Amino acid sequence: MTKKNIINPAQTNLKALFLGDKGENVDIYKTILNRMIDEHVGWRQNYMPQDLPVITPQDRRSTSFQATVDNMNEVFNVLSSRLRTDSLPWHSAGRFWGHMNSETLLPSIIAYNAAMLWNGNNVAYESSPATSKMEEEVGLDFATLMGYKKGWGHIAADGSIANLEGIWYARNFKSAPLAIKEVVPHALEDKTEWELLNMPMEETLDLLEKYQDHYDDIKNRTARSGKNLEKLGKWIVPQTKHYSWLKSADIIGVGLDQVIAAEVDSEYRMDVEKLETLIRDLAKQEIPVLGVVAVVGSTEEGQVDRVDQIVALREKLAKEGIYFYIHVDAAYGGYGRSIFLGEDDEFIPYEDIEEVYAKHGVFQGENHWLTREVYDSFKAISECESVTIDPHKMGYVPYSAGGVVIKDVRMRDIISYFATYVFKKGADIPALLGAYMLEGSKAGATAAAVWTAHRVLPLNVTGFGKLIGASLEGAFRFYRMIDGLEFKVGDKVIEMHALTRPDFNMVDYVFNEKGNTDLKKMNDLNEEFYAYASYDKGGTYGNEFITSHTDFAVPDYGNSPLKFVKGLGFSQAEWDKEQKVTILRASAMSPYAHDEKVFNEYSEKIQQAIQHKLEAIYQA
Amino acid sequence: MTKKNIINPAQTNLKALFLGDKGENVDIYKTILNRMIDEHVGWRQNYMPQDLPVITPQDRRSTSFQATVDNMNEVFNVLSSRLRTDSLPWHSAGRFWGHMNSETLLPSIIAYNAAMLWNGNNVAYESSPATSKMEEEVGLDFATLMGYKKGWGHIAADGSIANLEGIWYARNFKSAPLAIKEVVPHALEDKTEWELLNMPMEETLDLLEKYQDHYDDIKNRTARSGKNLEKLGKWIVPQTKHYSWLKSADIIGVGLDQVIAAEVDSEYRMDVEKLETLIRDLAKQEIPVLGVVAVVGSTEEGQVDRVDQIVALREKLAKEGIYFYIHVDAAYGGYGRSIFLGEDDEFIPYEDIEEVYAKHGVFQGENHWLTREVYDSFKAISECESVTIDPHKMGYVPYSAGGVVIKDVRMRDIISYFATYVFKKGADIPALLGAYMLEGSKAGATAAAVWTAHRVLPLNVTGFGKLIGASLEGAFRFYRMIDGLEFKVGDKVIEMHALTRPDFNMVDYVFNEKGNTDLKKMNDLNEEFYAYASYDKGGTYGNEFITSHTDFAVPDYGNSPLKFVKGLGFSQAEWDKEQKVTILRASAMSPYAHDEKVFNEYSEKIQQAIQHKLEAIYQA
The missing domain is CATH 3.90.1150 (Aspartate Aminotransferase, domain 1)
Known part of the structure; x- marks a missing residue:
């Protein structure tokens, strides 16, 4: 079993997958949770059954033990009281219309709790074989969701970190052609600096592959060296920008002075005509564009940028020698793409979509939501280089779980800290995942929670599509x-x-x-x-x-x-x-x-x- | 109740605080966990008790509901099997001598599970009042642990992110005097660029306070603008550097070319004499030192750099006009400082320490561990600007939970994305914690887990000190x-x-x-x-x-x-x-x-x- 779902989801009833606004399913929750605990304890007991328990009945009867348990119970009284006093009732079926928060998937809560008992650290395969494999599968789920046939992904701490990783990719790639020319001058001798700074991703990747013997040298001359940052050009984000985009431009060293806010229209989507004017004006001054951020589900309005138009603009400008990286900030809307994928995980043709929705009962009543614009925008994500997607938002997984997806698995070598040959035999899973991402240590439990969500609700119209539809x-x-x-x-x-x-x-x-x-x-x-x-x-x-x-x-x-x-x-x-x-x-x-x-x-x-x-x- | 522990820890028995190598305490675990679940469900039920449950008995009896539950159980069979097949038996009392992994604190596991049901997001106070307060208290716990009287701290995703935040602080502060001079020229008109790049932190903070009306302008001209990065000098890390330090210098835009590995001695501690030579050689070339990383608990050897000697070196060089930021990477060893703090949270005088250990039963047998060098090193952390500390390492809290501590709460304004007056009335807690740190969304449950650990085991010799001692x-x-x-x-x-x-x-x-x-x-x-x-x-x-x-x-x-x-x-x-x-x-x-x-x-x-x-x- 790899990334495919285990079950036949034909009969999925969403009501069985949540605790319930009044805790209606608490019996199911407790039954499965306690079973998972028992299975964990059985595992502990049967690892070297000849070893006797170190905590003896006499220990447990001792005054200090009892006093410690009493103290612990007292702390839990405080914890429970404070949680109940000062938390938000987002569980309500119909009274909470506020922040991005709601019921989360019962199976994800249980999976987190269960996996936490094993406490894997997904930074390295060695310390978490079980959950590292799950993260690899989740990453491939993400890639399939985005329509990336050669893609790869992983879980991140949250959307801000995922966005930061996106601009890290963009920064290092933009500088790569300059670095290649330094190390292998003949490879690019006829190219001007302007041409190097406008090289399409695919071409850069092919060159890096061609000169892989020089990969380390080339990497050392990319932006990771601290050089050339000021040459890379402008980072364009929508006017409705989340402050995390300012933060990430600051952190990555590109700097706030290089950030340009692209105007949005009265629908709060990036105005692509104005974007074109902006980029052409910059080009006239020989200022390149490091990248453009398209937002799928803006933080304040939930609006979806016209990714298709941004992609089309890039295609048009590429013919004139202008190229820019596109990162899709779909932290909020990313899971929304599952409502466009059929049982075969392929994007559903527009003319078939209502029929598919009817077949799978995606909407109870009339579909008032779908427009061609939104359809085209989601579809075009597959043409962009990288995506932020947060399972803890529309993935209905508890905080915190973000995600990063890249279009081409080869991209990850530009940010990695070990040579690609550091693989463990028999597995396509990096021995040190921490070498391919921004973070280091991370909870294996998060991977288990997201993995379980994706297995219970596949990322297409038979699973998550239904939940997104609801x-x-x-x-x-x-x-x-x-x-x-x-x-x-x-x-x-x-x-x-x-x-x-x-x-x-x-x-x-x-x-x-x-x-x-x-x-x-x-x-x-x-x-x-x-x-x-x-x-x-x-x-x-x-x-x-x-x-x-x-x-x-x-x-x-x-x-x-x-x-x-x-x-x-x-x-x-x-x-x-x-x-x-x-x-x-x-x-x-x-x-x-x-x-x-x-x-x-x-x-x-x-x-x-x-x-x-x-x-x-x-x-x- | 603020940051003080709730309970009298005199009788703490560590055996009551873990599940047990054979699951001996599973009864305690289940009892408290199920009670916390019941208390959560009671809260759901009693929010607007007039609202009827939306999941009806008929729903639960339906075929699709039952089929969904069956499917979910099948997924959990796979999850359980995969976890049991491919996880590491670090729970063993005496057979696991490998990676940094072990039993974690039972109360932290339960607290995480419990708080997860409320699913607070600590990015903003509004979405997590209960757990945001806990994070604030945890941050003050950290500050007290490090001996920072005016300090502040927060939870981070992991040590890599915390280290990245450390270099972010260093980078922005190093550039601040240049920025102040640009905005308020008369404030620093007699200073040379070299003097500006060697301004002690305290002086910079005082200037920023003095010119707070210009704070936004000044910030916009710091390194966050993308300017002056190449002027800030070298970032010195020990030769035994964890690769996360290379990664963070890459990400922050300072660049790998600016990283210098300081030699370690045969005890795998930074050689401070050689460090002095290095810094003096740089100074002769008018190259400033952006900062020095002291490691408390190196990843590969667990060794502790002579923080006291590094601090003394800085004091000596300051008299010659050379100043550098010191970040302590105590991701691993940070909680170790609790074994040096007495009941009053003050650093125990060296001559009293064995007596205090005897009184609190810190060691069962003879104390073979303590040396004056290690004592002095831990003590001097209080003189450094910032610290990384990972609760998921020696805090015995499940993955993932890192932490950042700063010496002076005023420091946080240099990286923030909102003016400091964005406070909510009646609380000293930022309305938007995400504005003062690298990450955005984060699990309130992590704060609850760490908070509970600190309440059950105070961060001094009466609590965590005992666990560290064991x-x-x-x-x-x-x-x-x-x-x-x-x-x-x-x-x-x-x-x-x-x-x-x-x-x-x-x-x-x-x-x-x-x-x-x-x-x-x-x-x-x-x-x-x-x-x-x-x-x-x-x-x-x-x-x-x-x-x-x-x-x-x-x-x-x-x-x-x-x-x-x-x-x-x-x-x-x-x-x-x-x-x-x-x-x-x-x-x-x-x-x-x-x-x-x-x-x-x-x-x-x-x-x-x-x-x-x-x-x-x-x-x-």
Whole structure:
């Protein structure tokens, strides 16, 4: 068994895969968990059964032992109390519409707990043979998910680390042709520096393979040496950039001065026409582009950049001798690609997709979500060099589990710290995984948790596709409910408006008083609503409706929110004065809210809760 | 309750804090774990008790639900089988003398499992109020452990990431005076560039505080801009460097060309006299030193650099206008500092230490370990700028949990991505922890696991000190047993020799045929012994004695192994020909092997196992 799923998933019922909003499946959880513990203890006992236990019955009866257990129990009383006092009720089937958090997969929780008893460290095969193999399989799962036929991947601590690894790849590759020319001058003697800095990835990889005898020398002259960093050009990220992109450009030594924010359109997707202008302007000044980050599932809006258009732009510019690396930040949306893969793990033709969805019961009701734009964007990921994907987001695996995928397994040698021949016999698994990634030690348990998720729910329309579908359907129920909804508070009418039609499962929205044309007043209302719908004023545990919030302000967003703001009736002057709009934000991850009956029940309850909060605000 | 422990640890019995080599405490484990699960489920049920469960009895009875549960059970059969087939028996009380792995603290395992059910993400306070507070407390624990009165710390994914954060701090600080001069020229108008690049940390921090109105401008001109990286000078790491130090210099943009390996002496500690010569030579060429890494618990030998001498050197050179950052890589040895802290968390005066150990029962037998050198080295950590400490190593917390500690909380602003005023009212906890560290999302469960470990075992001689003591005592039992031990195989006598007197709990050693003067032959013997004492030829589960190995080769180690090699009777010519010595390596972490009775029982068994392996080698 390699990367394929073990089971026939035809009958998958998502309700069997979560603990349940009220802990309905706690019996299943405990049964499997306790079995896994027993099997672990059996393993301990039967390793050298002739060795007697070192903790004797007399030890266990001793006063100091009992006192230590009592103390431990006391610590657990505190731990339990603190967790219960100050945690968020994201488990609710329909009251939590806030941060990216929800129920996680029961099998992943159990797998983590079980594997943790063996405490493998996946940095090296030697210290974790079982879980290292699982990570290798997970990496291949990721590659298949992205459509990388020769790809490779691994688990990372989180999306920030995965993004940092992405820019590390880009930086070292951009500098590689310069390094090749230094070491093997005849290989590239007719190339100018501009040509070297615009060499397509495939060509660079082929050259590195051709001159593999010089690989170490070449590597030592890449950006890893600390040289040439300033030559590599600009790193372009969308205006809606997550701060982790600034952090990673800082850390990698490329520097914030080299980061350019590409404008987004009123759908909060990168404006590819403007991107083209930008890149051409840079080229005129002989400034190369180190790379472009396309975002699939932006942190604040869940929007999906037009990866297909960015790829097409690159193809067009390549004919003019301009090439740039593309990293896809799909930390949030990466698992979403599973809803486009058929049983054979191939991308489903657009014309067949509704039929496939019907066959596998991906949506309960009508499919309000899918657009051709989103389809094309997800499809084109297979043309990009590397991807960030977070199992702890739409993989429904507990924190923390990120992931990195590369298009061509050969790429990993550019960042590695050991020669590729350091393999162990009989396995295609690196003896030292830590040599091929940014981190060192890492929990084997994380690999077990992700591996188990992928085995229970294959990464296509028969498995994860269904779960992603449930989440999208829930999101669209929420979106269709709130957009245009009105509340009456005293003599005022308060309207709800969605920011945009969501590309994925995130719904951004605002409240506004009917007829209000004062932008600051609207921002204050939403800020105040957030306070009541969060730990700030509303508490966590007793709170009947929970959401999150953000600000779209000019320094980051430019004027991209203007169309929305104007659509609400505010003038350009108001926007110019206020310079920001406060947004409420719902990451709709509940695996239950897609169900019509469930949603309708909660829809009433949350409308009531919203009414109460608005009344509290206006009466304050 | 803040960072102080909850319980009176006077009676701590370490045997109550582990699952047991044969699972002796599985009843305690299951009782607490199941209680924590019940308390979690109760919390779910009582959040809005008027909401009915969404998973109904009818759902649970359905065919698809049952089929999904069956499928899940089948996946768990595979998971369990694979874990049991391919994992390492480090749980053994006395047969595992290999990699840094052992039993981990039962309370930490349970705490992780419990907190995971709430799945907090410590990137932001909002999404994890309970576990964010725990991480803040853990960070203060770390600071107290290192003797940082104004310090701060946090959990990191692992030691590599923590080390990378250390060099990130060093890089940005080294460039800060240049940045200050650019933004506020009058503040430093009389300083030369050389003086700016040798400004003591304290002075830089005071200037940044003084000109805090310009802080953002100044930060934008530090190394985070991508500028001035090549001016910052050399990064000095010990010759015994872990490859993560090369990786981090690559990633941070300083570059491998700026890394200098400082020679180690025959005790595998950095040679501080040679370090002084090196730094003075650089200064003559006007090349500054970005920083020096002192290692407390080297990966291959467990040795402890003379931090006190490095600090003294810095004080001496500071008078001549030379200053460098010191980062302590105590990923392995960091928790070791707890054996030097008294009940009041203060460093114990050297003359009182044996008395304190006797009072708290830190050692069962005689203290063979402690030397003044090691004492002074640990003590001087409080004078260094930052420290890496891994709870998943000597903190006996499951993978993965690293940590970073800084001497002065003000330092964190130099790497942050939000202004310091982004605090939430009523708490000293940053609203966005992710803005003050390299990573983003991170498991709240890790914080709970480390927090629980620190509450059950305080970080001083009453708690962790005892556990560290047990580990050291076990290591010294092993060291004293093997050094000089002889085996008779046919007509040959095979001797065992320890590499050096261990500074900590790692014992490196070799086998050699009596009278053999052929270094390659000895290396082959040890390589072969390793094969039999590892998964390679010996298997994992059925293996009666397990160890790990490494090579000390000239490219990394220079001639530092020469004294040891000569002491075994090999000539200089042999060393020059062979250029490496193969070493076997035992990280002695068992919490049981310090016990005289336990050790003696296993000592016979492992000598027998070694005998069998040697016979197998010689008969092959």
